[in-house]
Amino acid sequence: MKIKINFGSRDGYLDPGTGNALFAALFGILGSIAFFAKNIFYSIKELITGKKQEVFKSDLAIFSEGKIYWIYFKDVVEELIKRKIKFTYYTMDINDPALDLHDFGNENEDFSIFKVKFVGSGNKGYSEISNLKEKNILATSPNIGSQGYPIKKPKNCENLIHIFHATGMGYKKGGLDNYDTILLHQSDFANLFKNKKVVNAGLPYLDTLIENAKALQNKTDGKTILIASTWGSGGILKIYGSKFILDLANAGYNVIVRPHPYSYVCEKDFIENLQKELPNISFNTEINNLSVLSKADILISELSGVRLDFYLAFKRPVISLESGKRDEWEHDEWSVDISKHIGIFVKKEDVENLPQIVKNISQRKLIDENSILLNIGKSKIAIADYLGSLKTPD
Numbered sequence: 001m002k003i004k005i006n007f008g009s010r011d012g013y014l015d016p017g018t019g020n021a022l023f024a025a026l027f028g029i030l031g032s033i034a035f036f037a038k039n040i041f042y043s044i045k046e047l048i049t050g051k052k053q054e055v056f057k058s059d060l061a062i063f064s065e066g067k068i069y070w071i072y073f074k075d076v077v078e079e080l081i082k083r084k085i086k087f088t089y090y091t092m093d094i095n096d097p098a099l100d101l102h103d104f105g106n107e108n109e110d111f112s113i114f115k116v117k118f119v120g121s122g123n124k125g126y127s128e129i130s131n132l133k134e135k136n137i138l139a140t141s142p143n144i145g146s147q148g149y150p151i152k153k154p155k156n157c158e159n160l161i162h163i164f165h166a167t168g169m170g171y172k173k174g175g176l177d178n179y180d181t182i183l184l185h186q187s188d189f190a191n192l193f194k195n196k197k198v199v200n201a202g203l204p205y206l207d208t209l210i211e212n213a214k215a216l217q218n219k220t221d222g223k224t225i226l227i228a229s230t231w232g233s234g235g236i237l238k239i240y241g242s243k244f245i246l247d248l249a250n251a252g253y254n255v256i257v258r259p260h261p262y263s264y265v266c267e268k269d270f271i272e273n274l275q276k277e278l279p280n281i282s283f284n285t286e287i288n289n290l291s292v293l294s295k296a297d298i299l300i301s302e303l304s305g306v307r308l309d310f311y312l313a314f315k316r317p318v319i320s321l322e323s324g325k326r327d328e329w330e331h332d333e334w335s336v337d338i339s340k341h342i343g344i345f346v347k348k349e350d351v352e353n354l355p356q357i358v359k360n361i362s363q364r365k366l367i368d369e370n371s372i373l374l375n376i377g378k379s380k381i382a383i384a385d386y387l388g389s390l391k392t393p394d
Contacts, residue, residue, distance in 0.1 A: 056086075056088065056112070056115045057086075058086040058087055058088050058114075058115075058134065059134050059135045059136055059390065060085070060086065060087040060088070060134060060136045060137075060138070060387060060390060061087065061088050061089075061090060061132055061134035061136065061137045061138070062076075062077065062087055062088070062089045062090065062137075062138045062139070063090050063091075063129055063132070063137055063138070063139040063141070064089070064090070064091045064092070064093070064096060064098065064139075064140075065091075065092050065093070065141055066091065066092055066093035066095075066096060067091075067093045067095050067096045067097060069140055069165065070096060070097045070098060071205045071208070072140050072163060072165045072204065072205050073089075073098070073138075073140075073163075073204075074097075074204070074205075074208075075204035075205075075207065075208060075379075075380040076138075076163070076204055076380050076383050076384060076387075077089065077098065077101070077114075078380075079380045079381065079383075079384040080114065080384055080387065080388075081101075081113060081114055083384055083388060084113050085113075085384065085387060085388045086112075086113055086114065087114050087115075087387075088114065088115045088116075088117060088134065089101075089114065089115070089116045089117070090117050090119050090128070090129060090132065091116070091117070091118055091119070092118075092119060092120065092121050092125035092126075092129070093118075093121070094118055094121070096118070098116050099116050099118060101114070101116055102116060123150070126150040126151050129151050129154070130151055130152040130153075130154060131154055131155075132154040132156065132157065133154070133156050134154075134156065134157065135156060135157060135158045135159060135390075136157075136158070136159045136161065136387070136390050137154065137157050137159070137160050137161065138161045138163060138387065139160065139161070139162065139163070140162065140163050140164065140165045142162075142171045142172065142175035142176055143171075143172065143174075143175045144160065144178055144179070145160075145177070145178030146174055146175065146177065146178065153178045158180070159180045159181055159390070160178060160179045160180050160181070161179065161180070161181040161182075161183060161387075162176055162179040162181070162182050162183060163183045163201070163383070164183070164185055164203060165205070166305030166308075167185065167186070167203065167206070167305050167307075167308035167309070167312075167372070167373070176193075176196075179196065180196060180197060181196060181197040181198070181199060182196050182197070182198050182199070183199050183201035183383060183386070184198050184199060184200055184201055184374060185201060185202050185203040185206075185373055185374055185379070186372065186373065186374065187200065187374060188334070189334075199382070199383075199386045200374050200375065200382065201374065201375060201379055201382045201383050201386070202373060202374045202375030202376065202378065202379025202382055202383075203373065203379055204379045204380045204383065206308075206309065206312060206313075206373060206376075206379075207376065207377050207378075207379050207380065209290065209309060209312070209313050210312055210313050210376065210377070211377070212290055213290065213293075213294065213313035213314060216290070216291075216294045218294055218314070220294075220295060220296065220297045221254060221297075222297060223252065223253050223254050223297065224253070224254040224255075224256065224295055224296050224297050224298075225248055225253045225254070225255050225256070225296065225297065225298050225299075225300060225358065226256045226258060226284075226292060226293065226295070226296035226298070226299050226300070226310075227245060227255065227256070227257045227258065227299075227300045227301070228258045228260075228289075228299060228300070228301045228304065228306045228310075229257075229258070229259055229260060229263070229301065229302065229304075230260045230301075230302060230304050231259065231260040231262045231263040231266055231267060232266070232267070234302065234323050235259075235260065235263070235302060235323070236300070236301065236302045236321045236323060237257070237259060237263075237270075237271075237274060238267075238270070239302075239321075239323055239348075240321065240351060241274075241277075242274055242277040242278050244351050244352070244354055245257065245278060245281060246278070247352070247354060247355055248354060248355055248358065249280070249281060251355035251358075253355075253358065255281055255282070256281075256282045256283075256284050256292060256295070256296065257274075257278070257281055257282070257283050257284065258283070258284040258285075258289065258292060259271055259283070261285075261287070264285070271283075289306070289309075290313070293306075293309065293310050293313060293314065294313075294314065296310070296314075296316065297316060298316065298317055298318070298319060298343075298358060298361065299311075299316070299317075299318045299319070300318075300319045300320075300321065300354075301318065301319075301320060301321070302320065302321055302322075302323035303320060303323060303335035303336065303339070307320060307338075307339070307342060307343075308338070308342070308372060308373075311342045311343075311366075311369075311372075312369050312372065312373060312376075315366070315369070317342065317343040317344075317361050317362070317364065317366060318339070318342045318343035319343050319344055319346055319354070319357065319358070319361065320335075320336075320339035320343065320344070320345045320346065321346050321348075321351060322345070322346065322347045322348045322351075338372070341366065341367035341371075341372075342366055342367060342372075343361060343364065343366070344357065344361055344364060
């Protein structure tokens with residue numbers, strides 16, 4: 001699709017990538033205007049009424065790098081507000097949905113329970129987060145405080161709390177070294193964090209995914225295969241190219257390819273060439289992957305977190321393709337081991353046999369979901385219980 005622009009007697013066109021970039025910039029500007037307008041509104045209100053907002057104090061902070069991480073915090077934030085547990089939410093993204101939590105048009109808005117603050121992007125945001133004053137900070141970003149990472153662990157922070165944003169443990173080695181508390185979603189991980197406090201929590205975003213999956217029609221055609229690949233050299237699209245996809249299509253399967261969204265940015269030429277090699281194959285580009293996951297009978301991926309999303313939401317088998325040893329990643333062996341319980345792990349030399357492997361996979365006995373994920377449907381409650389137990393000022 002092209003975006004048409006009329007310049008009087010001349011027509012100009014923007015390619016989709018440029019169009020998306022312009023719209024993103026426009027929305028960013030509008031978001032900034034709206035945010036600062038809210039601040040001006042309250043400044044004027046204080047002058048007219050003579051009433052100043054009380055200084056907000058809390059020893060609990062939530063840090064988010066941006067709006068794409070809102071799904072990992074949303075349910076927890078709503079539960080904290082419901083329980084009137086005080087916290088401050090810091091974001092580096094002016095378009096973070098968290099900034100809409102306050103109803104700035106309501107004169108009775110209660111700002112005594114929580115506060116949402118945009119700290120700025122880039123170096124300004126990194127500096128602000130590195131100097132937070134709260135003693136307890138919940139974050140999902142690995143590598144905080146690691147050498148070379150722009151965000152330092154704040155000096156006042158006594159309890160840096162990690163909430164996972166995927167089911168696996170595909171973090172770079174040392175990525176969680178500076179965290180004090182780990183909110184576990186898989187009981188087998190407890191022995192990996194012997195020197196840290198661990199809390200059996202679960203994953204709120206997966207609870208929502210599982211619940212939303214129940215509302216779908218959830219009917220498939222019995223022959224649809226979804227190929228979901230991460231971006232970069234470790235992705236199965238880069239490793240195996242188009243041949244295994246064509247083999248599956250020629251065997252009569254309905255194949256859908258879903259590259260990682262970032263692939264369209266960092267390896268755009270590669271994806272475009274792959275699409276040319278596969279003119280009759282559907283490429284999925286939806287932001288939300290739930291719809292396309294629901295259509296698949298089988299998922300094929302590398303050692304990616306999407307495998308557990310698919311399995312837990314729809315209880316359908318997964319084929320995990322070998323993608324090479326990732327020495328820089330921590331606890332990668334778990335990702336390989338779980339492959340055998342949610343489907344099958346296929347080594348590189350066996351990828352040419354995928355059509356037959358797909359045909360036989362329905363015969364495998366799969367693991368119970370409760371053996372994979374803790375507190376299914378109750379993770380936000382478990383997390384709020386823990387955060388509520390932390391001491392905060394009155």
